[in-house]
Amino acid sequence: MRKVVLITGGSSGIGKSIGSYLAARGFTVYGTTRSKAKYPNFDAFNLVELDVRNTETIAQAIATVLSIEGRIDVLINNAGVGITGPIEETPNEEIVNAFMVNFNGPISVMKAVLPQMRKQKAGLIINITSIAGYMGLPYRGIYSASKGALELVTEAMRMEVKDFGVQITTVAPGDFATNIASGRYHAPVLEDSAYKKAYGNSLSMMDEHVDSGEDPIQVAEKVLAIIHTKKPKVHYRVGAFMQKFSLFLKKILPDKVYEKLLLNHYKL
Template structure:
């Protein structure tokens, strides 16, 4: 394994499991110096795939401390992968406002604040790459996943704008949107409860079951790792990348070409609404 001074330094938020861990392991095996993060690294005492640092994307002091640690040790940071994220499901009418705010804090404001923290260092070194892990769900409003779709769509649009602001500093920014992958995201997701007697009881219950099946039957996270590695090797990355099953990626194409109501009908049939 190549770990000389020319190895790129990579920071991955949410690197203790799932897609983040797969990306970290893959890049470490390619000779990159990888730092993953977790809110509680002590929970992963036997973790030895790469270095895990404590970071909570909702805590600016925690973010600043982690970036400072890397800067003091290496004097640079070549790649930031904003991977930390949280799922959320439920009828929008029944999701508590504090849960919506909490989700946007993790999925949207978190990546923004981590990026803000690394930009001065990247600007000083005259280069850098920021990869925002979004979601194919961010390309369409999905029933009972309105908050998740909205948070990921917000990050997609922010990336489109922000990358233009960063070009003159030789800093690249891009989105990588995964579809359904076999990870533990469903277990960590906020599920609004299926309330007995609720007007959404039957339809939300069916949709929730369907969503969990999609994750359980999802693709191997290593496919995301290979896609992210390809982006890192690309000196001129595209604005958007999509990684997932054919039909998941094709659904974005369909949305572009079909009338809105036809596409809506397809989604409703898919979710049995």
């Protein structure tokens, strides 16, 4: 039986890469987008409308998939938004929006899918987080916090749902060559800002990292491997060696030494 996969934020970037990769390997894939009208010629896999900030659209999208397929075997919570800026100068409504999309949104989608997975006595949820979620990065603090929060919620929910045959895990990508930078909110570099020079330099560096990032197909390969794993681990990381190595260093180095490494890396 073909497994039915639902991917939030499936119309571009990592979500589209995962969807296309799985569809080519015999899975029935539904990706979500906030506006189907923006993608009139999209034919990589099925698209349904869903905004993770709106529980009505979540319920509607899941009902649509279930009415056609009768089941959802794998949920991939991939929809996310980038946000950069000095925290002092980042508007509160942008901070709230980032958490609505990156944290509250995935929880809302999980809550909507879990009753069906419990009924099936089987299901897999993969939350796409970020290596940035393991450390507080300068000028990316809100993004780091929203992704880090999703890592912790996943740890808790795994234990809550284990008796229902449902497995939950996270995949934390490093920098991948996608269009995330174009859709990212970044606080403007203000002329009279105390952070002007440091933030301006950091912003340029972040864009370079995304442009020279790894191929998102690596994330798709990891997702497929997890789907075929009987007992997935709690967390997975995908990315360049140095990005993954930085997590190992964070575990073993004193906090101030690790902070010094980050300051040197970002030239702060």
